[in-house]
Amino acid sequence: MFLKKQKSESLMKMRTGARGETIPDPGSQKLLWNKPPLTVLVVKKISDEEALSAFKQLVCWLIEEKKMVVFVEVSVLQDGILATDSKFQQIKSKINSFKEGEDDLTNKVDFVICLGGDGTLLYASSLFQTSMPPVMAFNLGSLGFLTPFNFENFRDEVSFVIQGNASLLLRYRLKCVVCKKDSLCSVTPVKHIDRSQSQVKTHALVFNDVVVDRGPAAFLCNVDLYIEKKLVTSVQGDGLIISTATGSTAYAVSAGASMVHPNVPAIVITPICPHSLSFRPIVVPAGAEIKVVVPPEARNSCWVSFDGRNKQELLHGECVKITTAQYPVPSVCAKDPMEDWFNSLAECLHWNVRRPQKAMSSTVSSASITSLDSVDLSS
Structure with missing residues (x-):
């Protein structure tokens, strides 16, 4: 178990009239354990030899040196290469296994370690549809925007x-519910909808984004967008991306959205190839309820996916309702939230990378360059 600490001395005070308010310093969030973690879930990128080598080293060290209880997915333990590793076979009997969709890891795991890329972290998030323990992500993938740790010094880092x-x-994560046509859940606030309700087709917590698109249809996607029960606009284009601040640097940024720091409590709404020059991405407050409906007059149905998984058809009259989930993903930082994020922008997306402007020659004054008198207009 863990606690998030905010030091009172690191709070910035803001006065609004006679009432005092505080804005928390993003750097003040610290991981404090109520007691040392005893159980750890190790999530590995599939079909990757580099990740497999790191996985063997990490699991052996956690069991033999740290005396921790390790949980691993059954499909990982069935890897043929592991069956020929004599050292790993000696500790295999000490590993607890589970199957996705069958075993509930809630309240069984104190700590999560991911070995892979951003997709591995998204998968780990999907395993916890309520509260999630702190997660530490090692970069063994293609991009590594969300995985700030390098594996070379994993013993020191994990310790x-x-x-x-x-x-x-x-x-922040998003709570997403797909409601059947004319069902009561389509008018019930999404925060009060439970996954057990029969009128709910899908109930998911999303780490990056929900995407509503036209799927295989040749027609434009036509959906109505509601925010806080008010019709904001009708969308005509290839679709919509509704993302967390974390997800703003994924599919949304490719579609023209601004990059939003994960500490910002916000939901980003981004059109995909809108059939309008004035339809720009917008940012709404976290906690706002968003509803996307396929109207009866739409030429075709739409499709919806959650973090790139579980893609399904949205029929006429059906809707997907979205708001900020009450269960975030506690991500352990390599340095701090601001430095990690800007390092990822620079290293992974090459944000604002260009050749620097040459320095001005000492023999030429700035006045001579900007003055019209110095320009030979006869040429």
């Missing part, structure tokens, strides 16, 4: 996190 006081970033 430091287990000891506590590491920087923590709470990444």
Whole structure:
């Protein structure tokens, strides 16, 4: 178990009239354990030899040196290469296995370690549809925007996190519910909808984004967008991306959205190839209820996916309702939330990379360059 600490001395005070308010310093979020973590879930990128080598080293070290209880997915343990590894076979009997969709890991795991890329972290998030323990992500993937740790010094890095006081970033998730046509859940606030209701087709917590698009249809996607029960606009184009601040640097940024720091409590709404020059991405407050409906007059149905998974058809009259989930993903930082994010922008997206402007010659004054008198207009 863990606690998030905010030091009172690191709060910035803001006065509004006679009432005092505080804005938390993003760097003040720290990981504190109520007691040392005893159980750890290790999630590995599939079909990757580099990740497999790292997985063997990490699991053996956690069991033999740290005396921790390790959970691993059954499909990972069935890898043929592991069956020929004599050292791994000696500790295999000490590993607890589980199957996605069958075993509930809630309240069984204190700590999560991911070995892979951003997709591995998204998958780990999907395993916890309520509260999620702190997650530490090692970059063994293609991009690594969300995975700030390098595996070379994994023993020191993991030991430091287990000891506590590491920087923590709470990444907001979205609660998403697909409601059947003319069902009561289509008018019930999404925060009150439970996954057990028969009128609910899908109930999911989303880390990056929900995408509503035209799927295989040749026609434009036509959906109505509601925010806080008010019709905001009708969307005609290839679709909509509704993302968390974390997801703003994924599909949304490719579609023209601004990049939003994960600490910002917001939901980003981005059109995909809109058939309008004035339809720009917008940012709404976290907690706002968003509803996307396929109207009866639409030429075709639409499709919806959640973090790129579980793609399904949205029929006429059906809707997807979205708001900020009450269960974030506590991500352990390599340094701190601000430095990690800007390092990812620079290293992964090459944000604002260009050749620097040459320095001005000392023999030429700035006045001579900007003055019209110095320009030979006869030429």
